[in-house]
Amino acid sequence: MGIKVAGRVVIAKFGSIFRGDKVLNAERFNASGIILYTDPSDYHPESDNGGLAYPHSLWLPGSGIQRGSIVVHDGDPTTPNYPALEGAYRLPEDETDSPKIPAHTLSYNDARKLLVNMGGPEVREEWKGRLNITYRMGPKLARKGWTLKLEVNNKKHVVPTYNVIGVIRGSEEPDRYVILGNHRDAWTFGSCDPSSATAVQMELTRSLGQLVKQGWRPRRSIVFGSWGAGEYGFFGPWEWVEEYLKVFQMRAVAHLNVDLAIIYTYNIQISATPLLHKIIKEATKKAPAPDKSLGHETLWDHWTSRYRAASPELLDWKLGSISEHAPFYQGIGVPTLYMVWEINFNEFNWSDYPLYHTTFEDFDAMKNILDPEFRYHLSMGHLWGLIAIGLADARILPMDPEDETIMLRKMMADLKREFGQILKQKGIALAPVETTIDHFDDVARDFNRRLDTYTNISPLLARQLNDQLLMLEKCYIDAGGSPLRPHMKNMVLGTNNFNQYDGWTAPGVRDAIWEAISCQGECIKKWETVKKQISVLQYVIHSAVLTMKDFQSF
Template sequence: MADWVLRGMILGALVALLSLALALTGTGLASFPLSPEQQEEGVTKTIRSRAETTTSAYGGLKPSGEDYFGTAGEQLLDEMKAENIERYLRYLTSKGHMAGTRQDLEQAEYLKKVWLDQGLDQVLLQPYNVQLSHPDLAKPNKVYLLDEAGEVKFTSSVMEEPLDGVQYDDSIPPAFLAFSPAGTVVTEELVYVNYGMYEDFLTVEAAGVRVGGRLVIAKFGRIFRGDKIQNAQRFNASGIILYTDPRDYHPDWQSGEPGYPHTFWLPGSGIQRGSILWRDGDPTTPYYPALDGVYRLPEEQTDTPTIPAHTLSYNDARKLLVNLGGQEVPPAWRGGLNITYRMGPQLNTLGWKVKLEVNNVKRVLPTYNVIGMIRGSEEPDRYVIYANHRDSWTFGSCDPSSATAVQMEVVRAYGHLLAQGWRPRRSIVFGSWGAGEFGFFGSSEWVEEYLKVFQTRAVANLNVDIAVAFTYNIFVSATPLLHKIIKEATKRTPAPDPSLGYETLWDHWNQRVRASSPDLMDYSLASISDHAPFYQRLGVPTSYMGWHINYEEFKWSDYPLYHTTYEEFDSMKNILDPEFGHHLALGRLWALMGVGLADAKILPMDPEDETVMLRRIVHDLKQEYGPTLLEQGISLDHLQLTIQQFEEAATSFSSHVHNLTDVSPLLARQLNDQLLLLEKCYTHTEGSSLRPHMKNMMFGTNNFNQYDSWLAPGVRDALWEATHCQEPCPQRWQVVRQQLSILQYVINSALLAMKDIKSL
């Protein structure tokens, strides 16, 4: 026998014995440490550990073969109730709960208590001290219209008109955009820049209207609001005003169609709040967690907006736009107000001015993650993560409380299984993130703190932010390794509305017009929710899903009541999902996905799904840049060869797993580790040349819209820079070559992860 074979057998036996010992003692979990005080409070519960078995503690078969869900999955489906989700949502929307406020902490403490009562093994509040941006209540942000004598002719509202005549309490912040710096702009010049997209600014400049040094006004929608501010800075604007145009948020406004509460359209006084940060996580502690005593960057060194920005209702924006002169805008730029849209920059009345005054305050405050855990019985150091941020700008009936309420019911159903003696093979973590609205702060800091742990131990991140924004069809974005479990779970999940003729969620999803794209699933994870740091920093297999509209009927970027005070419980109960059946359907899907990933002996992940995505990358690059790459002497042949080799390795791996008849615990661990390593191979320490904070070289965001995704973002960053250079730029084309090589390198790394572990 060869010496290396003997050493391998000895090592394998030691690993198997160690794994068994850890499982039996319950000490194998790299857990979130608890203080003695927390232990005394009963946060930790005794768990039942057991060795490898083929049946659960209550007699149900452990999932195997094509049955990824087993008896546990059936019981989760039966146990979950729509009325419980409704009850949770009613509580969650009873007060505003912006991060950094008393109400936000109260909800975190409530959630901790509920999860402990529901039987989770461990629950803790995990604070991070992050820089938050809040409005100054003594000096609310406003926009004024001044006449030639400096007299105020118009002042913007700081709050929506209350529907019942009762003023909002102090849990609701006045109008503001978080992380707009404090500042005042007084000017006779205002420029209308459509949606504030990069190409919109180019169009304005091409029309002979200079942006530099001037105040601009743009519509919400189409792209992330923070990218609008970044574009305004790129063109040297002095400040920016954003508003919700009725063309996007109430298209029937001119015809007299009522808004909320009679419909889900936004009333004229609705004000959208939101953060304008374009980088995720606490801006003062980039790349490391915001713990006690850490060094914080000085304000001038943070990557944050530098020009004042504010938000208006369309009632208030009309007062500015109707006074704007200059040339008419292109027809496609016209909004839904009954005015002539003009580009500016002059106001109609000589000597009149617009005054923008922002008085936001930045402070370092604690934000709280609520972390709950069910410890796995055989592989406690492998984690399936259920994720949702908890904070909202106002009541948050859609964003994020619809998902928080569903998450709470998922936890309750799991607790019911635990009480009957069931325990998953792997650990399940429930993360309720703090300060998600500000820029995914709670999730980003958690990822940074546990970066080294989850690089090796995280199985998947299953994120839901807005469970229900409408109820036409679900959309699902996911990295390829999760496509298989999602498809199988939808086939087991009952359809939310049997009267439509669909039996399962799979039928509903396939037979109705799909919400996100013609494809069943896409890879458009982008940076629209707290899943972003998991795939961008760790490469963890990730999903994001929810109920949305029929995009063939409606053309909107945000649902109408988004981030306004009208996003309250009654908007969900009376209009969007009165019976909470769509909440329940999504919760059941979410629960099945988790139990399949936590309990199947071999992870239900198919590496061949990666090949579909990899071939799409090459196809898209050829279609968009083929002739240009040819002119520069850049070939994609080596990239294609690596993808072909990956496909062969993935096919061989899948065939090997499919033909297995007897899988030992050690072999299962080895195969699962290969699968878990695959998508983590896509991360690169240096990140993109243009955006080094973006570490995933396969999945990323559009550089001009965080809500949009780019496959191969490093390559696309480099190609954009090279193709937009106004003169010969050989150095930029060198960066393109380098980024293509890095893309080839990470795919080759995934190829090596898929190869037989006995070979190199």
């Protein structure tokens, strides 16, 4: 709209994309600071027709203030790509990728006091909220001579945080780890985030402990991770993965992440890398439905009969960077999932639930509104436990490489639909990647055919076959990472560069294309980077082809 934000304070709604991306965009365009506020259009849409807020409903009161991290590269920013061990070298603050401008959050009651004093033209229709005011662009305030001062008083310290790790040692393959993760710290009371999942994790450890006392022990080790400093930018799991990087590259089977168990109780949303799709489906068919009075016998029945967040697909692989799973699949390629009970997306359109990260996210909200009988907490425990046991106990890992092919073909279809024309104009071909995916399809089918022919699988053969599956998604890791985001090393499955909540396939290629398309002037090198990233994508998929081939041949 022709308004420059350089040198000014920007005010923006918390909305559909990650808050940190809003701060980063303000910084990119040289704003001096940013204010984020919870407009009732997103957090109390019934406010303008007399609808009551919490504690009478799940809507956010006018005094509600959302907190949250705004870092876009998670983990300790002073020790990128290596763990924050005792005595570790730390980057000076001005060399880190932490936000460089002050950011502050307001309730919509307080934001109204600023917005009514804004001058300038009215904003676009789609930018308007539900405060009973005229939303204006600025840049000047309506009253002559008035200015705005933004002052942020954050105290920065280096302090210890703690991961609490528990292990049920495997009986036959104790060096293979099925990891169940949840962060236990909250911005306030955290009855949803993370305490609903923390409670489920605690009960699950108790339940599996009872099985151990009765004589059961899993084939592989089950590891419980209770992460510290999750809300600061997932410091706990990032530093742990960086510390155990070489170990998990060889030994980690999967990471099963439940950050928060309950947002609402309409249907469960599950995002997962393709190798976990098979076991998820199997587990939901074994788990009882959370509420059989709704007419469902199993969780599978409930899940498949209701509208899903990932509709029309039952499962998606858009994990994004919104939780503790990010270092596992982005950093080392460990098969990963993220599960949460969600809203009906036909009825609501939220990025965050209204009470998210506020002081109103308390026990009463869970007990009186969200899950009064805790049935859906129990359901999450059933599913989490069944997936963990299925991965830990099976002789051959319940993973289907042909699910990988489905994702790879969808990745290519999306790239061709979105960028095919511009790539053709630049003489850049995607055909070599497609050919490599065809080769992967062949070896994945051959792997399953060979598996079906075996009648007596020896312990050594089982280990060999499982290692092929275990290493498959790790093949997608490239040490160089994305050209824009070198910490993102998974070249097949990554995060949207404009919204950390959203997942992307082929993040390196997409980052490079975005840079090239956005380039002004001489852009030959940018398009050369696109060619290079397409070759990197081909290379990592080719590595997966070699990994899945019959190990007796080259």
